[in-house]
Amino acid sequence: MKILYFAWVRERVGKPEEEIEAPAGVSTVGDLMTWLAGRGEEYAYAFENPRVVRAAIDRTHVKAEAPIAGAREIAFFPPMTGG
Amino acid sequence: MKILYFAWVRERVGKPEEEIEAPAGVSTVGDLMTWLAGRGEEYAYAFENPRVVRAAIDRTHVKAEAPIAGAREIAFFPPMTGG
Amino acid sequence: MTVRLQREDFDVNAEVAALTRGRADIGAVVTFTGLCRGSEAGEPIAALTLEHYPGMAEAEIARHVEAANARWHLLGVTVIHRYGRIEPGENIVLVVTASSHRQDAFAAAEFLMDYLKTRAPFWKSEERAGGAQWVEARQSDDAAADRWEPAPRRSEAAQ
Amino acid sequence: MTVRLQREDFDVNAEVAALTRGRADIGAVVTFTGLCRGSEAGEPIAALTLEHYPGMAEAEIARHVEAANARWHLLGVTVIHRYGRIEPGENIVLVVTASSHRQDAFAAAEFLMDYLKTRAPFWKSEERAGGAQWVEARQSDDAAADRWEPAPRRSEAAQ
Numbered sequence: 001m002k003i004l005y006f007a008w009v010r011e012r013v014g015k016p017e018e019e020i021e022a023p024a025g026v027s028t029v030g031d032l033m034t035w036l037a038g039r040g041e042e043y044a045y046a047f048e049n050p051r052v053v054r055a056a057i058d059r060t061h062v063k064a065e066a067p068i069a070g071a072r073e074i075a076f077f078p079p080m081t082g083g
Numbered sequence: 084m085k086i087l088y089f090a091w092v093r094e095r096v097g098k099p100e101e102e103i104e105a106p107a108g109v110s111t112v113g114d115l116m117t118w119l120a121g122r123g124e125e126y127a128y129a130f131e132n133p134r135v136v137r138a139a140i141d142r143t144h145v146k147a148e149a150p151i152a153g154a155r156e157i158a159f160f161p162p163m164t165g166g
Numbered sequence: 167m168t169v170r171l172q173r174e175d176f177d178v179n180a181e182v183a184a185l186t187r188g189r190a191d192i193g194a195v196v197t198f199t200g201l202c203r204g205s206e207a208g209e210p211i212a213a214l215t216l217e218h219y220p221g222m223a224e225a226e227i228a229r230h231v232e233a234a235n236a237r238w239h240l241l242g243v244t245v246i247h248r249y250g251r252i253e254p255g256e257n258i259v260l261v262v263t264a265s266s267h268r269q270d271a272f273a274a275a276e277f278l279m280d281y282l283k284t285r286a287p288f289w290k291s292e293e294r295a296g297g298a299q300w301v302e303a304r305q306s307d308d309a310a311a312d313r314w315e316p317a318p319r320r321s322e323a324a325q
Numbered sequence: 326m327t328v329r330l331q332r333e334d335f336d337v338n339a340e341v342a343a344l345t346r347g348r349a350d351i352g353a354v355v356t357f358t359g360l361c362r363g364s365e366a367g368e369p370i371a372a373l374t375l376e377h378y379p380g381m382a383e384a385e386i387a388r389h390v391e392a393a394n395a396r397w398h399l400l401g402v403t404v405i406h407r408y409g410r411i412e413p414g415e416n417i418v419l420v421v422t423a424s425s426h427r428q429d430a431f432a433a434a435e436f437l438m439d440y441l442k443t444r445a446p447f448w449k450s451e452e453r454a455g456g457a458q459w460v461e462a463r464q465s466d467d468a469a470a471d472r473w474e475p476a477p478r479r480s481e482a483a484q
Contacts (some may be wrong), residue, residue, distance in 0.1 A: 081447065082382075164302070166288070179336065199354070
């Protein structure tokens with residue numbers, strides 16, 4: 001699946017997007033954040049406080065409990081500051 | 084003192100303004116309306132329901148109990164419908 | 167503060183530009199434009215004619231702009247009210263409020279409109295099929311203006 | 326409904342005219358313009374850079390415009406949000422709402438702005454003396470958006 005990063009999550013991870021294949025057992029957005037955080041220092045930094053990182057699956061806001069099965073595009077970003 | 088009429092009060096009285104001298108005993112805006120209503124048919128019609136007629140003394144909204152002593156300009160008009 | 171009564175139409179962009187030009191402290195601008203509608207409760211209206219009390223109308227609007235300034239943190243207010251004959255689709259009234267933050271700009275614009283509807287000395291006459299007819303004041307407009315009175319606000323704040 | 330994301334500035338008059346042209350059923354138009362301010366909590370800001378999530382931002386705004394349409398009687402809505410680098414005094418966002426009556430136009434514009442602040446996927450970075458800094462979300466903005474949620478509204482209506 002495609003993973004997108006925005007704002008300081010993007011800056012910390014060091015790239016705007018990537019393709020990943022999550023291993024079995026990673027079934028929710030929260031699981032995915034934990035798994036990503038284990039992929040290296042930059043990921044650990046981006047997800048050091050997973051409670052403040054927001055997520056969207058296929059362009060709809062979701063909570064950490066949301067299942068990721070079937071998702072084509074998952075995005076991680078800080079709280080929004082538009083308007 | 085100068086008396087001004089607006090909207091349907093003006094139409095009923097038949098003039099936009101006039102100079103009057105109220106007799107002794109006419110001391111409030113309410114008294115003035117009663118006295119004006121006795122000046123002829125057109126005035127009686129304009130002030131037939133004094134509760135719906137609003138007043139201003141020297142360009143400030145006032146209630147029927149307001150004293151008219153010292154007033155230079157008193158206006159009578161229906162409830163406002165601006166905006 | 168700008169308060170103008172005029173027969174002519176107004177230009178919203180020009181009024182906003184006049185408030186914001188050369189400033190970097192304004193974060194929010196709200197404009198309200200009131201327009202003449204072509205029908206009222208299903209009955210066609212050919213035009214409105216707006217009568218006003220010259221002198222008092224300006225003073226009354228200016229007083230309410232001052233009240234808005236005392237109540238909210240505003241960086242600019244413009245109120246323009248037209249009088250005379252106005253056809254459907256034409257502008258009647260403009261309120262522009264500028265502030266650092268959006269809440270103050272929105273609240274002040276609503277406050278000023280509610281007051282203009284019920285306290286500013288203007289009267290509308292509608293040209294209907296049966297002849298000219300004075301518009302009656304709406305109770306809903308009185309209720310809208312009343313919600314800004316100090317007493318109910320305080321009890322709301324205490325909830 | 327018009328929803329646009331763009332780098333370029335917008336013209337408020339042109340957007341209002343596009344909503345109202347040739348219509349006589351609109352009695353009220355509210356516009357909200359959000360501008361870049363030159364300082365934040367006393368510290369100078371040289372510019373903002375707005376990042377957004379292309380595709381999601383449009384969809385999210387369109388969903389909220391639909392929610393506004395379901396909630397109020399609206400005759401037209403336009404939302405334009407800029408992205409990229411924006412200097413103090415420049416426009417960031419425009420919301421225009423048109424309705425027969427002013428209350429619906431005001432409420433819908435406030436609702437849309439509260440949601441854009443907290444739910445639309447945009448992120449602001451400020452150029453400060455010490456370098457670029459991401460703007461933190463405000464709790465007051467969350468609270469402003471929360472007041473539109475169905476549950477509190479219903480209990481308010483029951484008072």
